[in-house]
Amino acid sequence: KIIYTEKTKVGKTSLIMSLVSEEFPDEVPLRAEEITIPADVTPERVPTHIVDYSEAEQSDEQLYQEISKANVICIVYSVNNKKSIEKVTSHWIPLINDRTDKDSRVPLILVGNKSDLVEHSSMETILPIMNQYQDIETCVECSAKNLKNISELFYYAQKAVLHPTGPLYCPEEKE
Numbered sequence: 658k659i660i661y662t663e664k665t666k667v668g669k670t671s672l673i674m675s676l677v678s679e680e681f682p683d684e685v686p687l688r689a690e691e692i693t694i695p696a697d698v699t700p701e702r703v704p705t706h707i708v709d710y711s712e713a714e715q716s717d718e719q720l721y722q723e724i725s726k727a728n729v730i731c732i733v734y735s736v737n738n739k740k741s742i743e744k745v746t747s748h749w750i751p752l753i754n755d756r757t758d759k760d761s762r763v764p765l766i767l768v769g770n771k772s773d774l775v776e777h778s779s780m781e782t783i784l785p786i787m788n789q790y791q792d793i794e795t796c797v798e799c800s801a802k803n804l805k806n807i808s809e810l811f812y813y814a815q816k817a818v819l820h821p822t823g824p825l826y827c828p829e830e831k832e
């Protein structure tokens with residue numbers, strides 16, 4: 658199970674829809690339908706269930722339930738929105754840690770969406786966070802709009818579940 662979390666229009670639903678349809682949706686619902694990607698079309702050959710999160714449509718209790726069921730959680734921020742980066746450490750990581758066992762922590766992936774909107778990478782801000790929290794398996798900057806790093810994000814999420822002890826890795830921006 659993969660769950661995408663953030664509140665403020667960072668592009669969670671767009672990321673899921675871009676992944677599934679291989680094109681950027683001009684309009685998206687608040688929350689994407691739950692979907693299972695069959696094993697044979699995923700990079701690591703495991704069926705993958707993707708769960709979106711919408712603050713508007715779901716209660717805190719539903720969010721907590723999804724967190725407890727997840728095998729990996731993608732925390733999405735927007736690279737052009739400082740507030741959304743701050744919320745990763747002020748809100749999302751503590752919330753997730755409070756909801757999961759210390760011994761069986763779920764791997765986290767930091768996802769910086771909307772890379773099409775900025776020249777500058779957010780990695781300088783993200784790396785100290787990566788170093789501070791062991792549960793963060795990897796980070797990736799991507800764009801639902803121009804489909805950059807979308808399949809990579811999916812691959813990292815699968816890998817985080819299947820091979821969770823891998824070293825921290827931040828992919829270089831690829832043009």
Ligand code: GTP
Pocket residue numbers: 663664665666667668669670671672682683685686687688710711712770771772773774799800801802803
């Ligand atoms: P909530 O469900 O309200 O929490 O938002 P969300 O995180 O699901 O974001 P959503 O996918 O609805 O996208 C919010 C807005 O950002 C929409 O107008 C999208 O078109 C836009 N957007 C999403 N991804 C990208 C991207 O990669 N680049 C750009 N430029 N815009 C994007």
Ligand code: MG
Pocket residue numbers: 669670671686687688689709710711
């Ligand atoms: Mg949404």
